[in-house]
Every structure is written in structure tokens, then in C-alpha cells.
Amino acid sequence: MAVLHTTNKSPLQTRDLESCLRLTRPGCSILLLEDAVYGALKSIEANAKLVDAAKDRRLYVLGPDLAARGFTPEEVIAGIEVVDYGGFVDLVAEHHHVQAWV
Amino acid sequence: MSDTEADEGGNRKVKRFMIVNRKAPYGTIYALEALEVVLIGAAFDQDMTLVFADDGVYQLKKGQQTKGIGQKNFSPSYRALGDYDIEKLYVERESLQARGLAPEDLLVPVRVLGSAELSVLMDEQDVVLSF
Numbered sequence: 026m027a028v029l030h031t032t033n034k035s036p037l038q039t040r041d042l043e044s045c046l047r048l049t050r051p052g053c054s055i056l057l058l059e060d061a062v063y064g065a066l067k068s069i070e071a072n073a074k075l076v077d078a079a080k081d082r083r084l085y086v087l088g089p090d091l092a093a094r095g096f097t098p099e100e101v102i103a104g105i106e107v108v109d110y111g112g113f114v115d116l117v118a119e120h121h122h123v124q125a126w127v
Numbered sequence: 128m129s130d131t132e133a134d135e136g137g138n139r140k141v142k143r144f145m146i147v148n149r150k151a152p153y154g155t156i157y158a159l160e161a162l163e164v165v166l167i168g169a170a171f172d173q174d175m176t177l178v179f180a181d182d183g184v185y186q187l188k189k190g191q192q193t194k195g196i197g198q199k200n201f202s203p204s205y206r207a208l209g210d211y212d213i214e215k216l217y218v219e220r221e222s223l224q225a226r227g228l229a230p231e232d233l234l235v236p237v238r239v240l241g242s243a244e245l246s247v248l249m250d251e252q253d254v255v256l257s258f
Contacts (some may be wrong), residue, residue: 035151035182037225060154063185068227089195093153095188095202109195 027052029120033059033127042075045126051081056108056116058087062094065105076102087113142253144168145176148183150258152202153193158186159201161258169211176252177208178245179237180219183258184226187218187233205235219245 030049034041042064045055057064064072065086076084084105088098091107098107108116117123146165150157161177168175179187186202193200208216216237223229223239230239240248249255 033154035154038150038182060151060182063151063182063226066227069225070227071225090153092192092194093196093198093200094151094185095190095192097190 027054027121029053029116029123030055031123031125032057032061032064033125035060036064036072036075037069041126046075046078046082049082054083054085054116054120055079056085056087056113057105058090058113062086062090062096065091065101066096067100067102072102076104080104085112085116141172141174143174143176143251145178145249145252145255147178147180147249147255147257148186149181151182151185152191153196153198157258158183161256162201162204164256164258165208165213166211169213175213176215176217176248177213178217178219178249180222180245182222182226184218184222184228184233187235187237188228189232189234202234208235217245217248 030045030053032042032045032055036042042061063069064075066072085108086101086105088107088109101107146161148158148161152158165175165177187205191200191202216235218237218239220239220241230237
């Protein structure tokens with residue numbers, strides 16, 4: 026299977042997620058973790074554009090990081106799957122390799 | 128008299144400190160460190176002001192549940208700041224709006240100011256510490 030990309034920076038403070046989207050191929054998976062979970066929120070208008078750019082990729086967000094920051098799965102954009110640590114491990118195992126956009 | 132000298136009565140000068148919080152909590156240590164600094168300042172009877180701008184506004188988001196990430200949830204500490212006479216908490220309006228947040232989403236009462244007003248306040252400080 027394709028590559029799993031991870032990004033951990035807030036999309037409002039850095040452009041890591043934008044770069045990740047620009048430099049990755051359709052069919053890959055992207056997991057938002059740590060401060061990158063803000064990129065999965067409906068409440069940020071600018072996120073819609075990011076998600077639109079990623080409609081040919083699978084998007085995931087790490088649930089425990091979301092909860093730590095005071096957000097629930099209901100506040101996540103439709104189409105982004107919330108995973109727990111077990112799900113994170115499954116994603117790593119399922120993909121060819123992991124590329125971290127730190 | 129220099130800033131560090133005591134006056135004739137032996138009292139040290141009270142300085143106006145502003146702590147500018149611009150980072151989200153948990154992803155980095157900045158938010159927690161800023162909280163430590165503001166408490167230290169208050170312990171030395173300094174005039175402490177906190178500003179939350181950019182992702183710093185997320186530090187005050189209600190409902191933080193950190194059990195899953197194995198980190199201490201320090202957000203209740205913001206509610207205890209009043210006990211240390213730290214009552215000047217300002218949030219930048221533009222940052223709140225960009226994140227789709229309202230003052231009701233925050234766990235403490237804050238004063239919401241626009242960037243222009245905040246920049247005036249920032250200019251009036253003796254010391255500005257950025258986190």
C-alpha cells in the first residue's frame with residue numbers, strides 16, 4: 026500500500042500541511058496528530074480548502090490529541106476519520122512506509 | 128533610580144510584565160512554561176498581564192481531556208489565576224475569529240481586544256515575554 030504521511034504542526038502557524046499536500050501523490054494517507062489536529066476542524070474556515078485539496082487522499086486525525094485540545098469527533102470535517110493509538114499502529118502496519126512532515 | 132534598585136523605603140519597583148501566548152497547548156512546552164512564569168511574577172508582586180493570540184487562544188479552550196495523551200491537563204490553572212491576583216487576561220479578537228471561536232468557548236472570562244488596541248497595551252509594558 027501507499028505511503029502514510031504524518032504532520033504535527035498547526036496549519037495556522039506553519040505551512041507543513043500545505044507542503045505535504047503539494048508534494049504527495051493521490052492515493053496516499055495523511056494522519057494529522059499533535060497540533061496538526063486543528064487542521065481537521067470544521068470551525069476553521071481555511072481548513073475547507075485543505076481538505077478539498079486532499080479529496081483524492083485518505084485523511085485521518087488522532088483522537089487523543091483532539092480530546093486533549095478540547096475538541097470532539099463531531100467537530101471534525103466529514104471525510105476525516107478519527108483514529109486512536111491502535112488505529113495509528115494499524116495505519117503504520119498497513120502502509121509501505123511512514124513519512125513525517127515535521 | 129535604575130529599574131533594579133529599591134526606593135528609599137526599600138520597596139522594589141513593580142514592573143508591568145506582559146506574557147504573550149501564541150502557541151497551542153501540549154504540542155510544545157511553551158504554554159505550560161508561560162503559565163509558570165506568570166505565577167512566578169505574581170509571587171514577586173509584579174503587575175502581570177496575559178495576552179492570548181494566534182494559536183495561543185487554544186490554551187483557553189474549554190473541555191480539554193488529556194488522559195489519552197498522558198500529559199497533565201493544566202487548563203484548570205487558568206481559572207485559578209484570579210486567586211493570585213492575575214486578572215488581566217486579553218484575547219485577540221482576530222485570532223478568535225480565525226479559529227471560529229467565541230468567548231463562550233473559553234474556560235475563563237477574558238477581555239477581547241482587537242490587534243490595534245493590543246498593540247497599544249503592549250507598548251505600555253516594561254517587559255514583554257513571548258511564548
